[in-house]
Amino acid sequence: MEYVLTRGVVQVEKEADLRRMLLEGNKGEPLRVKLGVDPSHYDLTIGHAVVLRKLRQFQRLGHKAVVVIGDWTARLGDPSGREEARKPLTAEQVKANAETYLDQFFRIVDPDLTEVRWQSEWFDTFNLSDAIKLLSHKTVAQMLERDDFSKRYKSGIEISLSEFMYPLLQGYDSVMLRSDVEIGGTDQTFNLLVGRELQPAFGQPPQQILTVQLIVGLDGFKKMGKSLSNYIAMTAPPHDMFGKLMSLPDHAMRSYFETLTDVPQAELDEFERKMAEGSLNPRDVKLRMAREIVSEFHNPAAAREAEEAFIRQFSERKLPADIPDYHLSEPVNILTLLVDARLVASKSEARRLVQQGGVTFFPEGEAGEAERITDVNFTVPVIDGAILKVGKLQYIRIKS
Secondary structure (H helix, E strand, C coil), X not given: CHHHHHCCEEEEECHHHHHHXXXXXXXXXXXXXXXXXXCCCCCCECCCHHHHHHHHHHHHCCCEEEEEECCCHHHHCXXXXXXXXCCCCCHHHHHHHHHHHHHHXXXXXXXXHEEEEECHHHHCCCCHHHHHHHHCCCCHHHHCCCHHHHHHHHXXXXXXXXXXXXXXXXXXXXXXXXXXXXXXXXXXXXXXHHHHHHHHHCCCCCCEXXXXXXXXXXXXXXXXXXXXXXXXXXXXXXXXXXHHHHCCCHHHHHHHHHHHCCCCHHHHHHHHHHHHHCCCCHHHHHHHHHHHHHHHHCCHHHHHHHHHHHHHHHHCCCCCCCCCEEECCCCEEHHHHHHHCCCCCCHHHHHHHHHCCCEEEECCHHHCCCEEECCCCCEECCCCCCEEEECCCEEEEEEC
């Protein structure tokens, strides 16, 4: 229990009450531990896995995970941490995203101890009278206490009334699910507390709240996110995942260890002590971190193989042995190629990468010299066996 309540945890609302509930259950029944899922996301990062691992820890104590798919709130868009309103999704987009999300979700969470629910089960029959009654439980002043709303209001950025509905709808989910506990990232604290405040108004005991760390992305400073291109996909191949983890700044290793591995706290303290005194190389600690995390998302054998490949490639300065082929039939602009080969998400990202010197061309393959590409108008020739390196970790071999 101590591990569940402290490892990677930022805040527990009424911790003594939650400890008692974990021991006793709810009238002898397993606790219903709620997690709200935003189906506007569908390609999960290892940052999403932090809260999923915490949910699995509750399951291992014998409690039930109750996952609610926010198919209604996705049409409004979660305003958490956003400087502008998100475009609403269609019902079809939400359903497709949710199915992909759950496929990845159950890589970590036990499906046999999980109850999956959809907001539309109760909101499809929600009428205007219900909505007005729900709105009466919060004031505008209380809503503006949210940090992101407050910043937008002070900056003169519009806030729609529909966005004010988001935390209330999410809170009402807790009422309909009769949740005992709700977990989420620190960016969800306000929304989680709304559910806790609403439940007594509907004759239910207030849910307990537990928030977990938000890990930083590969830049070491900003929250991991696809829009910042500082993420590692949960489904990334072992070699790719390992290499990206090794690019993480040293100061961020501790949070990755605490949230994405089960390495004992005492051992992490020992790592920090030895690194501080200079008797342990941070690189060796990072290799351990990467191996543990890749094992979590794949398996130990894949992690060992990825580690060996990384050491061979970067310590011996050799190119990877398993570079994927990319068939090219005619010369093409470098920006177009990067996008078409799915090495970047957009042409703007490709442009930035080229201008920053992050793209290298090996016209003669492994045997030849490297040419750094800095001209966005560069045309990639059709040379069989030529290699293109993008960033530190991505490669393709051109096949004519």
